[in-house]
Each structure stands twice: as C-alpha cells, then as structure tokens.
Amino acid sequence: MPQRNDRHLSQRQLRDLIQVGEIDTVVTAFTDMQGRLQGKRFHAQHFLDHVAADGTEGCDYLLAVDVDMNTVEGYPTSGWDKGYGDMEFVIDWDTARRVAHQPATAMVQCDLVWPDHQPVVASPRGILRRQLDRLAAHGWTAYAGTELEFILFENSYEDAFTRDYHGLTPANQYNVDYSLLGTARVEPLLRELRNSLYASGLNVESAKGECNFGQHEIGFLYDEALVTADNHAYYKSAAKEIAAQHGQSLTFMAKYDQREGSSCHIHLSLRGPDGELVFTDPQRDAEADGRSALYDKFVAGVLATAADFTLLYAPNINSYKRFADGSFAPTTIGWGKDNRTCAVRLVGHGAAARMENRLPGADVNPYLALAAMIAGGLHGIESDLPLPAPIEGNAYLTDLPRVPHDLGAARDVFAASRIARQALGDEVVDHYTNMAAVELTAFGAAVTDWERRRGFERL
Known part of the structure; x- marks a missing residue:
C-alpha cells in the first residue's frame, strides 16, 4: 500500500529509524467510544522485537467505561461477570507517523479484535470500516x-x-x-x-x-x-x-x-x-x-x-x-x-x-x-x-x-x-x-x- 503522504512512515522506514536511534518511543493507539486515543507507549526496541509482528493487548473495559474511566453496567461484551479480559490491538501500518511534538516518538493506530481474532464490533474504527x-x-x-x-x-x-x-x-x-x-x-x-x-x-x-x-x-x-x-x-x-x-x-x-x-x-x-x-x-x-x-x-x-x-x-x-x-x-x-x-x-x-x-x-x-x-x-x-x-x-x-x-x-x-x-x-x-x-x-x-x-x- 502507498503511504498516505510522504510525511507518513512506511513499516520499513519506522524500523530503520528505530535501529539508528532516531525513534526511541512508539505509541500504539486506538480510538475509544468517546473519540479519544487510548493505548500504550513502548520502548522502540521492544516494539520492534515483539509488538510490530504480534501486536499488543488491552483490557476490554476500554470500550465499556464512561468518560471518567469508571466501570459501568450494561455492556454485554464486558463486565465483572466476564472477568474483564483482553482485546488485541492490530496495527494498521498505513497510519504510522512521527509524533512531531514529542521527541523521538512515533505512533501507529490500531483496529481491535478479540483473542479469537473476531472483530470488536463496537469499535468506532471498525464501525466506520464496515460502512466504507x-x-x-x-x-x-x-x-x-x-x-x-x-x-x-x-x-x-x-x-x-x-x-x-x-x-x-x-x-x-x-x-x-x-x-x-x-x-x-x-x-x-x-x-x-x-x-x-x-x-x-x-x-x-x-x-x-x-x-x-x-x-x-x-x-x-x-x-x-x-x-x-x-x-x-x-x-x-x-x-x-x-x-x-x-x-x-x-x-x-x-x-x-x-x-x-x-x-x-x-x-x-x-x-x-x-x-x-x-x-x-x-x-x-x-x-x-x-x-x-x-x-x-x-x-x-x-x-x-x-x-x-x-x-x-x-x-x-x-x-x-x-x-x-x-x-x-x-x-x-x-x-x-x-x-x-x-x-x-x-x-x-x-x-x-x-x-x-x-x-x-x-x-x-x-x-x-x-x-x-x-x-x-x-x-x-x-x-x-x-x-x-x-x-x-x-x-x-x-x-x-x-x-x-x-x-x-x-x-x-x-x-x-x-x-x-x-x-x-x-x-x-x-x-x-x-x-x-x-x-x-x-x-x-x-x-x-x-x-x-x-x-x-x-x-
């Protein structure tokens, strides 16, 4: 796939920047129900060695909380009765970019799937993808x-x-x-x-x-x-x-x-x-x-x-x-x-x-x-x-x-x-x-x- 523009990073470019020490932090982010970016900041070498190929995980309550991050009732996919398990973050490499206002930092945005690799249907990005x-x-x-x-x-x-x-x-x-x-x-x-x-x-x-x-x-x-x-x-x-x-x-x-x-x-x-x-x-x-x-x-x-x-x-x-x-x-x-x-x-x-x-x-x-x-x-x-x-x-x-x-x-x-x-x-x-x-x-x-x-x- 072509890059979105010449200021985005290809997977290879991001890898090269990490290897020469120009990028030392990689953010993996997804968009929650409220439209906010949520995720993790990884040391770049760990991202390269593990996350780039395998992705990462996050608690499924991230699509079942209010704006204050309080756990609430009423979501069949997440709750105390289900043990608050994980969702998997699947990197969309088309989104790779520098975070220019943070030193030596890059970001990738992610889609969400369950551990069995079925899509998280309530994910905002997934909802838009289906209409597209x-x-x-x-x-x-x-x-x-x-x-x-x-x-x-x-x-x-x-x-x-x-x-x-x-x-x-x-x-x-x-x-x-x-x-x-x-x-x-x-x-x-x-x-x-x-x-x-x-x-x-x-x-x-x-x-x-x-x-x-x-x-x-x-x-x-x-x-x-x-x-x-x-x-x-x-x-x-x-x-x-x-x-x-x-x-x-x-x-x-x-x-x-x-x-x-x-x-x-x-x-x-x-x-x-x-x-x-x-x-x-x-x-x-x-x-x-x-x-x-x-x-x-x-x-x-x-x-x-x-x-x-x-x-x-x-x-x-x-x-x-x-x-x-x-x-x-x-x-x-x-x-x-x-x-x-x-x-x-x-x-x-x-x-x-x-x-x-x-x-x-x-x-x-x-x-x-x-x-x-x-x-x-x-x-x-x-x-x-x-x-x-x-x-x-x-x-x-x-x-x-x-x-x-x-x-x-x-x-x-x-x-x-x-x-x-x-x-x-x-x-x-x-x-x-x-x-x-x-x-x-x-x-x-x-x-x-x-x-x-x-x-x-x-x-």
Missing part, C-alpha cells in the same frame, strides 16, 4: 473533511482543574472571527500546531479565529474518510498536548459557555472506481444545479436519518446545549444551497461539490459520525428517496422537524431506529444506546452550580 465496505461494494469511495473548533485559555490544565473550570482566561477577550490581529495574538501556539501537525502527516490548510472568546479553528485538506477520521483523532490529542506544553489549555466541548458553541462541520462526497465524480451531472435540468441524481438521494437519506443518528452526531449531554436558534448550529432538519442556517448545506461545484453536515459539535467521535452519514446516504440511495425542496432563507423559522432536543430524546430515537439497526447492527445500536444511558444516569445524579445558585438561599 458497503460503499466499496457499489464501487464508491467516501472523501471527507472535518472542521474542528476549540476554545483556547491562558490557564494550564492543572490550573483549570484546580479552579473547577471556573474563571478561566480566554486567549482572546473579544470576537476574533476572521481577525488577523486576533489570531496573531495567539500565533505562537497556532503556528506550532500547524507545523507540528503537518510534520506528523496531516495536510494543514489554515488557522482562523472564531466567534467565542479564545475560539479558533485549524482546517485540514479533505481525504479518504478513514484517513480523515484517523487524523481527526490524532489532532485532538496532539492539540491538547501542545497546548499543555505552552502552559495553556484548550477544550473541544460542544458548548463551553453561554456564547457560541464549538462545531465540527463534516464535509463529504463520493467518488467512483477510477476517481470519477459521482455527485455531479451537468446534463440534469437547471433546478438540480449540476447535482447528480445519486447526490440528491444521498443527501435525502442523510436528512431522513438525521434524527435516527443524532446520538452519533451529538453524543454527550453538553452537545445539545449547542443547538440554539440564531447560533449557526442547526435546530431544524433541512438543507439549503450555501445556507448556514440549515442542518445540511450543499457547497461547491464540479470536483468541489460536497455536502456539509452541520449537526456535529467538536465533541463528536469522527468515526461514528462519518459512519452515520454514510449509512444515511446509502439508505437514501437504496430506498430511492426524493430530495425535498431546499430551504430559502432562515431555517430556524421553518416548521420542519426539529433536531432531537436532548440526549435522552436522541437515545430513544436511535434505539428504536430500524434503519440504524439494519445498517449498523443490533450490537452497535445497543452498545451506544447504553453509553447514552450511562451519561444520563450520571448527569441525573449530579448536583449542579445552577441548582445551588437558585436554591441555596431562596428555596
């Missing part, structure tokens, strides 16, 4: 790009923790959307992020300011969907590590405060067996605006399944605080041509024609969101769904169906979805339904600052 295989059966390849926003603070992570995440100092004190002065104020960090990520194999485009105080976005060139998801997971982990090295912190929470939330708009298109465009058809009538019938059906499917898959686009309690009228985050399910008030925005022409899913926030697991979009699009194609009329003007003011209003509502729709179960399988749907139930139970048991402020004296 469905596309491949039609002769199509998915290309995607993720636009990921974060909020940067002057406080270190340790200081933020000590302050209970209150009273933090944002890196900018006003709206710096597209402001060159605003990005220049934090350029030492942004520059290191751009250059380090590029050196680690990501195709970095640009950095720009956003609306919330201290909010920024770094953009990357689109790529095949699995490559984009792998890079997305790496980027989130690397960005936090680099911020920590600067004595700062950043968050990918969907909604940190009352101001604008942080989004992860996902752009997606399909190509044919020889890379030909399948989302365009200049011969169609003018009303189609150059779109192919296939494109229309794909978008229709994503819209028709938007509620079914909202749990995978908005996986946390906090995700739903972002959906607010007039916020540039959607509240209704519809599409428009270059219309940022819509859940789905169609942009570009010819080779650049693509759909933008504006539902996901920065807390999304990219593998699950891309899998959901592909499953939805295939549903539209296989069911020959017609594309509804586009929204002209303000989508917030339409009477279209609403995005599920909270995690509980999204969980219930997902759990009951025939489409989700047919596309993803019962095991996946039940697994991530339980993940939502765990979060809802934890949140329901918590006493919040809001409750104390309202009730301590006055109730």
Whole structure:
C-alpha cells in the first residue's frame, strides 16, 4: 500500500529509524467510544522485537467505561461477570507517523479484535470500516473533511482543574472571527500546531479565529474518510498536548459557555472506481444545479436519518446545549444551497461539490459520525428517496422537524431506529444506546452550580 503522504512512515522506514536511534518511543493507539486515543507507549526496541509482528493487548473495559474511566453496567461484551479480559490491538501500518511534538516518538493506530481474532464490533474504527465496505461494494469511495473548533485559555490544565473550570482566561477577550490581529495574538501556539501537525502527516490548510472568546479553528485538506477520521483523532490529542506544553489549555466541548458553541462541520462526497465524480451531472435540468441524481438521494437519506443518528452526531449531554436558534448550529432538519442556517448545506461545484453536515459539535467521535452519514446516504440511495425542496432563507423559522432536543430524546430515537439497526447492527445500536444511558444516569445524579445558585438561599 502507498503511504498516505510522504510525511507518513512506511513499516520499513519506522524500523530503520528505530535501529539508528532516531525513534526511541512508539505509541500504539486506538480510538475509544468517546473519540479519544487510548493505548500504550513502548520502548522502540521492544516494539520492534515483539509488538510490530504480534501486536499488543488491552483490557476490554476500554470500550465499556464512561468518560471518567469508571466501570459501568450494561455492556454485554464486558463486565465483572466476564472477568474483564483482553482485546488485541492490530496495527494498521498505513497510519504510522512521527509524533512531531514529542521527541523521538512515533505512533501507529490500531483496529481491535478479540483473542479469537473476531472483530470488536463496537469499535468506532471498525464501525466506520464496515460502512466504507458497503460503499466499496457499489464501487464508491467516501472523501471527507472535518472542521474542528476549540476554545483556547491562558490557564494550564492543572490550573483549570484546580479552579473547577471556573474563571478561566480566554486567549482572546473579544470576537476574533476572521481577525488577523486576533489570531496573531495567539500565533505562537497556532503556528506550532500547524507545523507540528503537518510534520506528523496531516495536510494543514489554515488557522482562523472564531466567534467565542479564545475560539479558533485549524482546517485540514479533505481525504479518504478513514484517513480523515484517523487524523481527526490524532489532532485532538496532539492539540491538547501542545497546548499543555505552552502552559495553556484548550477544550473541544460542544458548548463551553453561554456564547457560541464549538462545531465540527463534516464535509463529504463520493467518488467512483477510477476517481470519477459521482455527485455531479451537468446534463440534469437547471433546478438540480449540476447535482447528480445519486447526490440528491444521498443527501435525502442523510436528512431522513438525521434524527435516527443524532446520538452519533451529538453524543454527550453538553452537545445539545449547542443547538440554539440564531447560533449557526442547526435546530431544524433541512438543507439549503450555501445556507448556514440549515442542518445540511450543499457547497461547491464540479470536483468541489460536497455536502456539509452541520449537526456535529467538536465533541463528536469522527468515526461514528462519518459512519452515520454514510449509512444515511446509502439508505437514501437504496430506498430511492426524493430530495425535498431546499430551504430559502432562515431555517430556524421553518416548521420542519426539529433536531432531537436532548440526549435522552436522541437515545430513544436511535434505539428504536430500524434503519440504524439494519445498517449498523443490533450490537452497535445497543452498545451506544447504553453509553447514552450511562451519561444520563450520571448527569441525573449530579448536583449542579445552577441548582445551588437558585436554591441555596431562596428555596
């Protein structure tokens, strides 16, 4: 297989770098349910002598814990009654890269299998792979790009923790959307992020300011969907590590405060067996605006399944605080041509024609969101769904169906979805339904600052 680009490492290159002492640490990583990289750091020689050929293992609770790593009930594949056994990490050598912000360090990302070599069905990377295989059966390849926003603070992570995440100092004190002065104020960090990520194999485009105080976005060139998801997971982990090295912190929470939330708009298109465009058809009538019938059906499917898959686009309690009228985050399910008030925005022409899913926030697991979009699009194609009329003007003011209003509502729709179960399988749907139930139970048991402020004296 060719390397993803000339800054990735082949298996032979990694071996040579270890043997000459240029790499002394190799990270083996997989992506968990929450979208985080988890794994081990190996001494490079041990990796070369043992792990490179045989892989490594990790406890199966890594796909059955909450965000705090607490063991929880409800996962048939893992639990005290099953003894918390191992999963095996299977190296995907296409992912080998330098970790440019860490000295003499490389990383490989992994798929997960059970000791009998059967796939771990609930693994996010495996879920996306299966939807990509469905596309491949039609002769199509998915290309995607993720636009990921974060909020940067002057406080270190340790200081933020000590302050209970209150009273933090944002890196900018006003709206710096597209402001060159605003990005220049934090350029030492942004520059290191751009250059380090590029050196680690990501195709970095640009950095720009956003609306919330201290909010920024770094953009990357689109790529095949699995490559984009792998890079997305790496980027989130690397960005936090680099911020920590600067004595700062950043968050990918969907909604940190009352101001604008942080989004992860996902752009997606399909190509044919020889890379030909399948989302365009200049011969169609003018009303189609150059779109192919296939494109229309794909978008229709994503819209028709938007509620079914909202749990995978908005996986946390906090995700739903972002959906607010007039916020540039959607509240209704519809599409428009270059219309940022819509859940789905169609942009570009010819080779650049693509759909933008504006539902996901920065807390999304990219593998699950891309899998959901592909499953939805295939549903539209296989069911020959017609594309509804586009929204002209303000989508917030339409009477279209609403995005599920909270995690509980999204969980219930997902759990009951025939489409989700047919596309993803019962095991996946039940697994991530339980993940939502765990979060809802934890949140329901918590006493919040809001409750104390309202009730301590006055109730």
